[in-house]
Amino acid sequence: MTSRNRSRLGAVVVGVALAVGLGGCSFVTAPPVPFDDREAVAVGTNMDVGEIKIRSLLLVTTGEGQPGRFLGSIFNPTDAAVEVTIADDDDSVTVTVPARDVLGFDEEETVIDSVAEIPGSYTPVTVTAEGVEVEDRIPVVDGSLDWYQPYVPGGS
Template sequence: MALVIAVSSCATGGEDNWNSTAVGDDKSIGALDLRSVLLVTGDEGAAARILGTFENNTDQPIDLTISDDDEETRLTVPGQGSIALDTRETLLRTSGDAPGARTTLVATTADGSVDLLVPVVDGTLDPYRPYLPD
């Protein structure tokens, strides 16, 4: 009788390093893809930077509003283009929740709206430290 043992292992390469950081929420509104949306803040109630990438799959620009309980910010995503918020600072005056929590943001376009349940992170993880609001 033969005994077969299957062993599963994980490499320690980039995939694991990526998974060790907080990955944001992904949703779509019509032809607009919202990828890896999250908030970076120093503390509950402090200013928060929105991170993520918004990809427009149409030829026309799409107006996008991102809001929480007490404020909103507006962006226009160019036709067949994208906006990466790691290079475009987009802030909310307050984070709403403390680092380690998840909070709800609402993304709205002319095609409708979606709730994003986004992680709230701080500078504890090195990849997010440069994005802490002043």
């Protein structure tokens, strides 16, 4: 084999390797996530209350005993609107989540009168929907991180 043929063969081998290597990228692209399989990517707590899915639930407040605003989302995969109640030791709020929809607390301002714990801790809550009740603890944060400042009740 001549030097010229070896160079051509080398170029062909490199070209084929690049085509196969780069062409494989299309095989690793993730498909869209189905509605029922969405998971939280934030700091808050996740809960499944029957068929209703609570994702990234947390409270933003200025301090213990102060008003607190919920952040997170409620996914309703059912064919009917659902009332969801979130309660702590002394307050509760009820929201309605339309059928096959998502309620985002970043857009739906939902505030309780007082948060029992200081920012940086967890506070117990009970979430009720469709006759199912789930208890868990959710994080309490303040406006010290820039992305929470717009959600501090009464401003930061």
